[in-house]
Amino acid sequence: MARGVKWLCSYKRTTLIVCSINIVVALYVLRSLYGSLYIYSNRDLNNVVKYTPDQISRMEESIRIRKANEPLQLVKLVKQVKEELKRDEKAVELPMEVRRKITDEVLQRLRSLNTNANITEQREAIESWRKEKLHEFKELSHGTGGLNSTILQEETRMLIKALDSDWAVLSENIGLWIPAEIINQVHDDKPEGEEESEEEILPGRPVPPECHAELHTDYDGAAVRWGLTHHKESAADCCQACLDQAKLAKPGEKKCNIWVYCPSETGCHSPDIYQHKNEECWLKYAEKPRLNFKDRYSESYRNLHPNAPLIVPWVSGVVST
Template identity: 40%
Template structure:
């Protein structure tokens, strides 16, 4: 009887020990699973936080890829670093719209810097804005039919949209205006204003459409 009681006591103690051990193992496994879930959640949050920046940077690089092909390597790296810095300054909580606005502000700032630099260079050489119209334009000679004014743009009705109408040189754009006016049917729009963007960084436009490199706008 006593022996039986002792065995029962040992069995009870062993059962309690097994129960405690199983509970401890289960608790450790639960903690491990919870830690893995938390780590996964944090990694996912970090990925989603940086994904828009990577996506927007990829789009920005794609937009600038054509521009950068003919530029020196150092200038390519400088442009890329400036875009990345703009996106980094926004912080992790920025959305896609804010990132697009930041990149567009960078482009506008570059255009303004180029304009101010050109004005300073002209003043250093003693040239006025009227004298700048005598700037030599690279490429084939321009047809005498159309008057050329540098650094200007005019409003008007678009005969051909420059967004889908690209030309290799100023002369090609000018000739396209002449050819369109000759081929136009009676009563149709005829080109009498042409606007061409030579700058790799884009050109100023008085309307909401910023002229891009090699865009040739035909207007009336």
């Protein structure tokens, strides 16, 4: 019996010793972890860059100099361009049928002019038509024309905006392009009483009579000079290039007798896969010149090519070689 009690006491003592050792080891491990965290935190604090007052003063001076040298004028121009782009994006988009009707009326007004009408008369005719339509739609919007339908009032409001603030965008959408008038500001050597001639309709120097320039016209023919890589500053220069090619052509080569020029700053439409840009000059040859397009694109053509403008933007001429 005494041996059993002694063995039991020895077992309890051994358990207490083992537990005590485990507690001591656990405390040691916790202390080691805490110490390592403290060391790393102090090390990070020591790695922080500390600037001297002189260095801080230099950095502030550098920032001040950069701000003083900012291109403020360029920033203003960029903001203006962004605002203009936003205005263009907000421009009223009229239905296709309405734009076609406007195009028909514009063409009818232009055809009512004399065949020798100069650029100023054309501009005045278009502006007169625009003001008449604008006045008519404003009267309708104020109720004097008897508008009762909400849909008709909304369409009238869109037309007023399109003919007023968005007229430039609408003109481009319907393919209306009237070149700027040429004014001789260096030498006023034009005889008094001489009327404006058709040679001054296109921008640039006057087109010679032998070029037979035709606005809103695109002639077909075999290309003797590829226009995508052949640009000229004016229609007259394009025609002269055609005449020069015909004179210098070698025996057996095709001689240019058709020139086709793109005067529009936004480029000219064509049914091919290329993007035709401003000042493109195509030199062509055809035994019997044949028209591709004249005045305006047909409705059936526009159905097949929705991106085509209503009016043909090209200028062409058939020369005699």
